[in-house]
Amino acid sequence: MSFMEPFRIKMVEPLTSLTMEERIKILEHSGWNPFQVEGRHVTFDLATDSGTGALSQDQWAAMMQADEGYFYSRSFKKLEKCVKSLTGFQFMLPAHQGRAVEHLLFPILSKPGMTVFSNYLFPTTRGIADLVGLHAVDVPCQGSPDNSFNGNIDCERLKVELEKVGPEGAMVVLAVASTTPTGQPVSMANIQDLSKICSKFDVPLIMDGCRYAENAYFIKTRDKEYKNMTCKHIALKMFSYFDHVYVSAKKDGVYNTGGFLATNSEDVYNKVSGRMFYTEGFQTYGGLTGRDMEAMTIGLLEGIDDKFLQYRVESTRMFGDILKEAGVHVIDPIGCGIYLNGAKCLPHIPTCEYPAFALHCALYVSGGIRCAQLGDILKLDESNERENPKSQHILRIQIPRRVYTLSHMLHMRDIFKGIIEKRETISGMRVVDFTSSDYSAVLEPLNGKLFDE
Numbered sequence: 001m002s003f004m005e006p007f008r009i010k011m012v013e014p015l016t017s018l019t020m021e022e023r024i025k026i027l028e029h030s031g032w033n034p035f036q037v038e039g040r041h042v043t044f045d046l047a048t049d050s051g052t053g054a055l056s057q058d059q060w061a062a063m064m065q066a067d068e069g070y071f072y073s074r075s076f077k078k079l080e081k082c083v084k085s086l087t088g089f090q091f092m093l094p095a096h097q098g099r100a101v102e103h104l105l106f107p108i109l110s111k112p113g114m115t116v117f118s119n120y121l122f123p124t125t126r127g128i129a130d131l132v133g134l135h136a137v138d139v140p141c142q143g144s145p146d147n148s149f150n151g152n153i154d155c156e157r158l159k160v161e162l163e164k165v166g167p168e169g170a171m172v173v174l175a176v177a178s179t180t181p182t183g184q185p186v187s188m189a190n191i192q193d194l195s196k197i198c199s200k201f202d203v204p205l206i207m208d209g210c211r212y213a214e215n216a217y218f219i220k221t222r223d224k225e226y227k228n229m230t231c232k233h234i235a236l237k238m239f240s241y242f243d244h245v246y247v248s249a250k251k252d253g254v255y256n257t258g259g260f261l262a263t264n265s266e267d268v269y270n271k272v273s274g275r276m277f278y279t280e281g282f283q284t285y286g287g288l289t290g291r292d293m294e295a296m297t298i299g300l301l302e303g304i305d306d307k308f309l310q311y312r313v314e315s316t317r318m319f320g321d322i323l324k325e326a327g328v329h330v331i332d333p334i335g336c337g338i339y340l341n342g343a344k345c346l347p348h349i350p351t352c353e354y355p356a357f358a359l360h361c362a363l364y365v366s367g368g369i370r371c372a373q374l375g376d377i378l379k380l381d382e383s384n385e386r387e388n389p390k391s392q393h394i395l396r397i398q399i400p401r402r403v404y405t406l407s408h409m410l411h412m413r414d415i416f417k418g419i420i421e422k423r424e425t426i427s428g429m430r431v432v433d434f435t436s437s438d439y440s441a442v443l444e445p446l447n448g449k450l451f452d453e
């Protein structure tokens with residue numbers, strides 16, 4: 001499908017340019033962990049698309065006209081009107097980001113000991129479920145017909161699980177589209193089936209709508225029933241099947257911060273606004289400034305535009321396709337973001353020597369590229385079974401919105417190609433210090449040098 005960037009560039013930021021030798025020194029000082037490298041030393045930051053997009057002229061202009069009043073400001077009223085019309089819900093509350101809503105909402109909808117079922121809970125959502133004392137159980141489908149909607153939840157298995165716990169014991173969160181494990185969308189049919197099941201069992205159904213707009217685009221382009229509908233209308237239909245929806249505006253809201261809860265339950269609205277007064281702020285700003293709410297309102301509208309979504313999704317797919325042509329092992333199908341199988345990209349490195357980390361370091365050294373490896377260290381797998389999804393050692397590429405151009409992608413493709421061509425020279429890694437997560441781990445190349453040339 002042909003597409004182009006639906007904008008021209010008005011403000012530019014120079015790209016960092018360092019030599020390979022300089023980057024090796026920086027990486028050494030950062031414990032051979034690209035997450036620890038300072039932003040000023042990164043040329044292409046593909047670690048996340050969360051809050052990292054470029055703003056439009058309309059967003060900047062609206063920020064100048066913001067109303068910074070505490071109670072029912074003009075900026076809040078604009079955001080409220082926008083969210084209500086986008087989602088079709090009667091009540092909305094702003095929040096500083098997605099997880100703030102989860103933190104407020106989950107204790108209101110649940111009691112400790114209950115189970116939260118999901119297609120895939122995002123790690124922070126899982127963490128909040130833990131904090132609140134919920135059991136988190138993922139019931140993902142095992143692929144879908146023609147792999148179009150691999151983010152679907154397994155409705156049959158969910159029914160069995162719900163029979164076991166009963167209506168008092170559960171709630172369901174559907175991540176639409178799911179970020180983990182590989183950014184796959186959810187079909188409208190799956191949402192409809194799930195909604196029927198949740199009504200039958202009388203359990204609340206919540207949408208984690210961080211990537212709701214991209215999901216709507218996948219429905220439009222992969223389900224012929226929806227091909228003539230706008231993404232906005234598809235999204236409205238998606239929302240109509242849920243009891244409550246929360247969205248992180250840092251992704252499909254195309255803003256640097258923010259989020260919201262939307263619901264038709266006055267009771268939930270009252271309880272969440274009561275709690276948020278103590279933790280986030282009054283219900284008419286929820287931790288955001290007036291200018292945040294102005295820019296978020298416009299970002300939400302820009303982010304659901306069909307032309308924008310075509311650029312967003314198709315440019316991601318195109319980048320994935322050219323990486324595949326360059327010999328990179330990209331996990332198919334490409335959904336929201338590009339996920340690489342690090343173990344297959346560097347097959348000479350056993351999985352117990354962290355191939356995704358090694359690939360990540362090689363990308364940083366060769367081209368200043370930062371991605372995100374997801375739980376590589378925790379997946380230490382002595383068996384070295386590369387087909388086993390548990391030992392895929394995934395490296396995630398998320399493309400910030402409206403930031404990098406096609407020629408940047410071609411340039412990055414060349415960096416990847418160079419690495420694949422000399423992959424045999426890349427060393428495995430050893431963990432020197434691992435306290436809590438991949439983000440803070442300290443590693444080193446096994447024989448002291450990343451490239452053995």
Ligand code: F0G
Pocket residue numbers: 047048049050097098099100122124125175177178179180208210248249250259
């Ligand atoms: N749910 C999903 C599916 C997410 O992808 C994220 C964040 C959240 C909830 C939390 O939202 O960051 O606004 O608090 N994902 C980011 C990422 C961090 O890099 O994919 P938040």
